[in-house]
Amino acid sequence: MNLSAVSSKSTLNQQLKEFWFYFSVSKTAVAGLVFLVLVVFVALFADVISPHEPAEQYRQFAKLPPAWKEGGQMQFFLGTDYAGRDMLSRIIHGSRLSLLAGAIVVVLSLSVGVFLGLVAGYRGGWLETIIMRVMDTIMAVPGLLLALVMVAILGPGLLNAMVAIAITYTPYFVRLTRASTLSELNRDYVTASKMTGASSTRLMFVSILPNCMAPVIVQGTLSFSTAILDTAALGFLGMGAQAPTPEWGTLIAENRDLILNAPWTVTFPGIAILLAVLAINLVGDGLRDALDPKLKRS
Amino acid sequence: MALLEITNLTVEFATVTGSLRAVDGINLSVDEREILAIVGESGSGKSVAMLALMGLLPWTAKVSADSMLFDGKDLLGMNDKQRRKIIGKDISMIFQEPMTSLNPCFTVGYQITEVLCQHFGGKRRSYNNRAIELLNQVGIPAAESRLNSYPHQLSGGMCQRVMIAMMIACQPKLLIADEPTTALDVTIQAQILELLIELQKSHGMALVLITHDMAVVAETAERVVVLYAGQQVEQRKAKKLFENPKHPYSEALLNALPERAQDKLLNAIPGVVPGQMDRPQGCLFSPRCSYAQEVCRQEPPMLKDGILCHFPLSQPKAISVESE
Amino acid sequence: MFRFLINRLMLLVPVFIGVTVVAFGFIRVLPGDPVEVLAGERGVSAEKRVEILANLGLDKPIWQQYFSYLSDVLHGDLGVSVKTNRPVVEEFFELFPATAELAICAIIFAIIIGVPAGIIAALKRGSKIDQGIMGISLVGYSMPIFWWGLLLIILFSNTLNLTPVSGRLSFLFDVDPVTGFMLIDTLLSDEKGSFLNALHHLVLPTVVLGTIPLAVIARQTRSAMLEVLNEDYVRTARAKGLSTFRVVTIHALRNAMITVVTVIGLMVAILLAGAILTETIFGWPGIGKWIIFSIFARDYYAVQGGLLLIALTIMTVNLIVDLLYGFINPRILHKKDKS
Numbered sequence: 001m002n003l004s005a006v007s008s009k010s011t012l013n014q015q016l017k018e019f020w021f022y023f024s025v026s027k028t029a030v031a032g033l034v035f036l037v038l039v040v041f042v043a044l045f046a047d048v049i050s051p052h053e054p055a056e057q058y059r060q061f062a063k064l065p066p067a068w069k070e071g072g073q074m075q076f077f078l079g080t081d082y083a084g085r086d087m088l089s090r091i092i093h094g095s096r097l098s099l100l101a102g103a104i105v106v107v108l109s110l111s112v113g114v115f116l117g118l119v120a121g122y123r124g125g126w127l128e129t130i131i132m133r134v135m136d137t138i139m140a141v142p143g144l145l146l147a148l149v150m151v152a153i154l155g156p157g158l159l160n161a162m163v164a165i166a167i168t169y170t171p172y173f174v175r176l177t178r179a180s181t182l183s184e185l186n187r188d189y190v191t192a193s194k195m196t197g198a199s200s201t202r203l204m205f206v207s208i209l210p211n212c213m214a215p216v217i218v219q220g221t222l223s224f225s226t227a228i229l230d231t232a233a234l235g236f237l238g239m240g241a242q243a244p245t246p247e248w249g250t251l252i253a254e255n256r257d258l259i260l261n262a263p264w265t266v267t268f269p270g271i272a273i274l275l276a277v278l279a280i281n282l283v284g285d286g287l288r289d290a291l292d293p294k295l296k297r298s
Numbered sequence: 299m300a301l302l303e304i305t306n307l308t309v310e311f312a313t314v315t316g317s318l319r320a321v322d323g324i325n326l327s328v329d330e331r332e333i334l335a336i337v338g339e340s341g342s343g344k345s346v347a348m349l350a351l352m353g354l355l356p357w358t359a360k361v362s363a364d365s366m367l368f369d370g371k372d373l374l375g376m377n378d379k380q381r382r383k384i385i386g387k388d389i390s391m392i393f394q395e396p397m398t399s400l401n402p403c404f405t406v407g408y409q410i411t412e413v414l415c416q417h418f419g420g421k422r423r424s425y426n427n428r429a430i431e432l433l434n435q436v437g438i439p440a441a442e443s444r445l446n447s448y449p450h451q452l453s454g455g456m457c458q459r460v461m462i463a464m465m466i467a468c469q470p471k472l473l474i475a476d477e478p479t480t481a482l483d484v485t486i487q488a489q490i491l492e493l494l495i496e497l498q499k500s501h502g503m504a505l506v507l508i509t510h511d512m513a514v515v516a517e518t519a520e521r522v523v524v525l526y527a528g529q530q531v532e533q534r535k536a537k538k539l540f541e542n543p544k545h546p547y548s549e550a551l552l553n554a555l556p557e558r559a560q561d562k563l564l565n566a567i568p569g570v571v572p573g574q575m576d577r578p579q580g581c582l583f584s585p586r587c588s589y590a591q592e593v594c595r596q597e598p599p600m601l602k603d604g605i606l607c608h609f610p611l612s613q614p615k616a617i618s619v620e621s622e
Numbered sequence: 623m624f625r626f627l628i629n630r631l632m633l634l635v636p637v638f639i640g641v642t643v644v645a646f647g648f649i650r651v652l653p654g655d656p657v658e659v660l661a662g663e664r665g666v667s668a669e670k671r672v673e674i675l676a677n678l679g680l681d682k683p684i685w686q687q688y689f690s691y692l693s694d695v696l697h698g699d700l701g702v703s704v705k706t707n708r709p710v711v712e713e714f715f716e717l718f719p720a721t722a723e724l725a726i727c728a729i730i731f732a733i734i735i736g737v738p739a740g741i742i743a744a745l746k747r748g749s750k751i752d753q754g755i756m757g758i759s760l761v762g763y764s765m766p767i768f769w770w771g772l773l774l775i776i777l778f779s780n781t782l783n784l785t786p787v788s789g790r791l792s793f794l795f796d797v798d799p800v801t802g803f804m805l806i807d808t809l810l811s812d813e814k815g816s817f818l819n820a821l822h823h824l825v826l827p828t829v830v831l832g833t834i835p836l837a838v839i840a841r842q843t844r845s846a847m848l849e850v851l852n853e854d855y856v857r858t859a860r861a862k863g864l865s866t867f868r869v870v871t872i873h874a875l876r877n878a879m880i881t882v883v884t885v886i887g888l889m890v891a892i893l894l895a896g897a898i899l900t901e902t903i904f905g906w907p908g909i910g911k912w913i914i915f916s917i918f919a920r921d922y923y924a925v926q927g928g929l930l931l932i933a934l935t936i937m938t939v940n941l942i943v944d945l946l947y948g949f950i951n952p953r954i955l956h957k958k959d960k961s
Contacts (some may be wrong), residue, residue, distance in 0.1 A: 001941075008914070022314075025314060028954075037666060051647065063663075064635060066754075078927070133637065133640060134640065135637045136636070136637045136640065137637055137640030137641055137643075138892075140637050140641050140933045140936055140937055141641065141644070141891075141929060141933045141936075142891045142892070142894045142895035142932065142936070143895060143899075144899075145894070145895060145898065145913065145929065148898075148914065148917055148931060149648060149917070149925060152652075152917050152925070153648065153651050153652055180748035191807060225764065229766050232766050232768075232769075233684070233766065233768060233899060235912060236766075236768050236769075236899070237898075238919075249766070252766075252768070252769055252772070255774070259772055259775070259776055259780075260780060263776050266769070266772055266776075267773065269777075270765075270766060270769030270770075270772070270773065271770075273764050273766050273769065274761070274764055274766070274769075276764075277764040277765075278760065278761060278764040280725075281763070281764050282760070283758055285760075352860060352861060353860075354857055354860055356852075357747065357748070375652070378866070382863040382864070383863065383865040385860075385861060385862070386861060386862035386863030386864075387863060390861070391861050393854060393857070393858065393861075395854055398853065398854040398855060399854040399857070399858045400855055400858065400875070401855040401858070401859065401873055401876075402855070403876045403877060404873075404876075412862065412864070413862040413863070413864075416862060416863055416864055416868075417863060464862070465861075465862075466705055479863070492710070584878065608737075
């Protein structure tokens, strides 16, 4: 048996290939991924794809039903809202906002959360206690409520909503990372690294962090989908994106009075939210199955 | 007529990477009151074969055989309900890890009386005395107070005794012991083995002992079946096997015993058991066999007189071990 | 058991302190003139200004302000609602039963349907039934619940006229609020048909609020069962010849439920957050609707008090769940006894 030196690049390649093999076993995960890519595409090219300007009001065509219903027109495929704005265009542009919100929330909460978790797990002592108690306090209040209160302080708007929601998600990442860090600290390679004089930061970020990433990635996807839901909820309650911004939750809120006469104005934005979140959750499930060997079929 | 008769048993598992054949056409028979040992390395399929018999394999397993007869009844064709009347009552099985094989949420007494209640009906509590009697039989001190203990309050050896008590409660005709001592301390191993032999005699049961430890086989078995990579390579009377092993693998197993080591080196068998991906074209043992010839590598051998080999050994090469 | 309880309570104290700090800090952090802000939108008279300033004690150092706030809290004084001029505590506990009733119904709904669904999915792993159940539960927690509520209202209330649109009881009935739980009060009252009416009003909100817990419980039950079904002791139970029903419900379920109960405990926060949205949609007079309206009306004492009380509720329920956990899992109890 001869042991050949393996470069780190090829093992990463190997790992990715193996990961994709297990990920692609789940057809639903792949379907979710495809749909997600589609949504990202729509969001990126919203200006080009959308048939009308989202803010353009066609007063004479107000409250038009979808094209396939009696009274609908092809040029306003999903109908129009109370001000005569094309629903399809507004929903297309809304995808940008939702994806952006989700991404920003995840990036913020993940980076802060993982950092705090690493520090808490590695340093221990009073620093860990303070961090964990603060996280416990944040978790003692329901996320949506805390976000609402924070937005009340900061003032309504999409950006403030994103920051508020990110704060409510941070404890989950802190807990996960701290738990992983604590179990990694017991491993021999950490003791070995310490003995060779590796600095704390190097140890934390280069050695320990990669081993904690699997559950963090899974939690990240879950947070992405929950962030879109929470952003929509805040928009619906009037505390998130403000009208006339076509955020999906805000769209539902501004058309709420029409649910009797023009139910499509409320139905379609909700379907958009549902499909986007569904796709992300499918991908998240696939990720979890691919990254967690215990659940594999063999 | 034999108590248990299995012909051509094959078990395949469906995995992400294809179908895995864990048991490949083995034949077994056990007579009443006989002690049969099934020997093999990990991955030889010895546990899987017996689990298939009991119907305890997961859903990914496909079991097929020409016949599986117990006491004249066809186990293969039975539905679940009929099989459950036999399992735990006429055929019982004890497992390798006693600590995890008992339900942590229920007391010892509950778990023993449960099996009695299942097969003989009536109120569970009425079997409490019988449970105490069984705990005494398996050598657990202070049996009456032990009834209310939880498994996590007992040591490994005690858990295994409880398992045995549970599984002989209904006076089975056949007891299968799947590596019952492997997970226990060395000092306890001998005790548990002794207990099993004693119970086998006093209850008049047939005993199938699954093990990888040839020393255990030497002490206890009347007949031995040697498995390799899911296939049956040798089936002989124990004494004859130890004096004169006919299959190179059996010989290698015996030579690997510490007592037979020459100089300071143990006679380990080089190589590993073939997995799903690297099954040889010919005889499965050929990559590791010191007698292997070209035909061995090309063609799979046929079963002759219970030996699966192109060139069964004839001279008595192995030295018999002094049995206690 | 007692030591277990004390242990858990000790862990809650710092969190309680933390929440009081948040509640206290929240008002101090609000932008704008604090007096104007706290007086609400109506404008401030000179006497009111003096009163509010005295309440806030803005002249004193901040830690002193905090401690006087804390002592008020511990005495049960959470301030007075600017809108209604009633003590916040009084308002909260008057409206709390409505939310509690809804939440309890929702979680019962989620458990009654979710647990069996999860068990069936686990037993029939890989089959169309399993995929179907998991698919539906996936859709269940991917939906925005406020939209789901609106959709159900469109379908059942408007189109089919099957259920009422809002409120807890038709105004035609006059029922004494004895417990605050409409189902109990209607049974106690003389009004015929009021119980059924209350039930009728509960249907849609329960389904909406209970959808996400249902989906999560179904998934968790399935994965807990799958894990447990692979355990050695389940194999032993099967080897004893026990029926599948017995193996699943008695041997496997007891152990799987340990995980599921933990999950149910986490549901409280989800239920309260969901209640905010559900109560808004269905005009349900509970604390969810109250707190959001208070935020809009800038009734900040109400918000502050509501925040604290809601956090307390969650902590209390989590504690009860922890205790229940100790009952179900004997190992936890014995560990505590030995230490």
